[in-house]
Amino acid sequence: MVNYKWLRQSQHLYINVASRCPIVEHAVRIETRRNVGFSRLLDQSFQHLLSRKLPWESYLKSPLTRLQRYCLLLKAILEMSDKVDAKHEYVKLNRLIQGLRVVASCYEALLVQGSNEVQIKELRSRIGDSGNHILPDNIEI
16 A cells, blocks of 8 residues: 555655656657657557557656546545544545645646746747747746
């Protein structure tokens, strides 16, 4: 079972993944446009039976969906537990659920921030970015 010690140890890993996920998606999209062989590889892996026809983006987002599923599972267990019974560790489970929610919300916020940064980079590349910055470098997102 998931415990609070695991959450503390893995929290920074989830944050690192969240901060890099939009950049990786952007890099894969660019490489797909540039490299025909890479594009074919993604198409073949999408068609493979073991991939269950999931697009490659779903694999990047799977840590967040896993955290959200943990929250739902543990919440269901908590609802079935006796609040007074100490052996079910009701308070510890509730604390773990709150911690998972905090990590998941931080993860989602970092994904949004990263997506915004990638969109700004794409806009800059479209306008040519010839040194005349229409958009300032220090935009707060």
